[in-house]
Amino acid sequence: MSVLLKINSDSIEYTYSRYDTDKGFILTNQTIDPELPDNKDEVYITSPLKLDTDFNEKDFEIHFLTKKDIKENEIFQIYTANDPRDKKRVGWLIPTNSLDSDQHDYSENPHFLKYAYKAIEEAIIHASPDIYMHLATCDSSGRVNLSDIFHKNTVILIISKETLVENQVEFDIDKASPSLIKHGYVKLTSNSPDTIWLTSDPHNLESIFITPISENIQNYQLVSELLNSSFAYEKNSFFQFFFLYQIIELLMDDIFQNQQNALVDKLIEIRSDSGKVKDVLENINKSVKEKKRLSLLIDDYTTTKSELEALKENCNQLLRHLDREPGKEFHEYLYPIRNFIFHQYRDFPEIARTNLDHVVKELIDIIPGLLSTYSYPRV
Structure with missing residues (x-):
């Protein structure tokens, strides 16, 4: 997977290389054209947050979502369970605009800062043409903001695989879709988030509980498809x-x-x-x-x-x-x-x-x- 950046008048693909505490997330261009001397072999994605790399070696899964007119303070912990009476926290819902800001309520939350680090890293790694992204312009400093790459209404659902195993909980994004749609979250595709009509009332709690579709419903993917591809885009x-x-x-x-x-x-x-x-x-x-x-x-x-x-x-x-x-x-x-x-x-x-x-x-x-x-x- 790669991120497409505009360097001068050229569109160049960059892939994630590593994280540096001073420079940020480093992306490299493996196909430097010697005839284009202004093209950079490295660019940097930075964040004003004091990111914690404690989860660097842990495994996570990422899902790209979108929510109409989302605010940077709409950050939620995600709970789910096979039995609603025994809910477990498995991850976070994080708007990409909150990863480019330190002016929200979670900017100094130690647990959030660990997930924020993985959210940015996984977002860069899994960026692809299958999701809507901007062609970001890289300036002479070689620095790019995450908000230059992703639409302002993009949301990252970052799930800890370790927590899923520890709590003996399974997570399937299609089975989670009805709960996410209820709160206004739609699976991000290559379509512009601006075309979504689904809205939801403000959620005033610190967490969102996912009630997965029952195991007795075999064609749950059809439910997810109806909600994410049809219902969310319908204004009538x-x-x-x-x-x-x-x-x-x-x-x-x-x-x-x-x-x-x-x-x-x-x-x-x-x-x-x-x-x-x-x-x-x-x-x-x-x-x-x-x-x-x-x-x-x-x-x-x-x-x-x-x-x-x-x-x-x-x-x-x-x-x-x-x-x-x-x-x-x-x-x-x-x-x-x-x-x-x-x-x-x-x-x-x-x-x-x-x-x-x-x-x-x-x-x-x-x-x-x-x-x-x-x-x-x-x-």
Whole structure:
């Protein structure tokens, strides 16, 4: 991997070489052209932070993210766990603009300064055309700022591999995506972060807890793709709702398959009892209905029912604007909105757009819980 820098009028690739306490992070050009005497064999990336190299020999993994209008003080410790009751710190979320500044709350935090060192080093090492970067200009001093290379909304998620092993915790960026999206963080690609529309409310705590997607959800990469490549870039609330509902439909498809398998097994077991067979056949018919599967999702397959009050309130406010009956249960207040948007899009009243925005926001808040607690009940 390399960093592309503009030296005079030439674009030159530099690769990471080493760290020097006086010069900073040293990048070298291994293909010096003797006909271009002004091109430098070394350039330096510096930081005003008093970086601590104590983690120099430790292994880390890095993920490039982006968040709309992120501030340099939005630095968070990251916790995750296979069991939410036993959460462990595994890394930090660090905006690249905070690595070019010593004016934020963490500039003298000893633990942060160790992670900041590794964040800069790993960012330089793993810089590639797969992520959005600037063509930075190197001046005569040979010094370059990290903010010259990365977009101002770039965020580095730096994870300690040692901590993952010690705490027997696995980390998968795709499984972590719903929790990150909830807080406004999107996987950085070659697309400009300026094209992202996703926003989030300010996070006032010192840490963010990642609830990974359940092991029972096999196609979790599709969920990550929907959120990071489609939902985050969509400004129209109708399509935002559509993308989020696709995730719910994915879960309902899995519920249907699981219910059918269990009922077929039951049917084989009681095939000689015609009365029981009739009951099972009725249950098979019920499980086909989307409303039933929405109900099962909340009542039997996840543990988020107590967290739905805000979603319920906002859905019912929207339903009143749509001249529909409010609902008490999940399927009663969400399914009618789905039907109206999918089948009566043209009749949607403009006055209700704000209400739909609120519904989308609440869906984003509850989806990480749905995905992380999803499990198969005894049918």
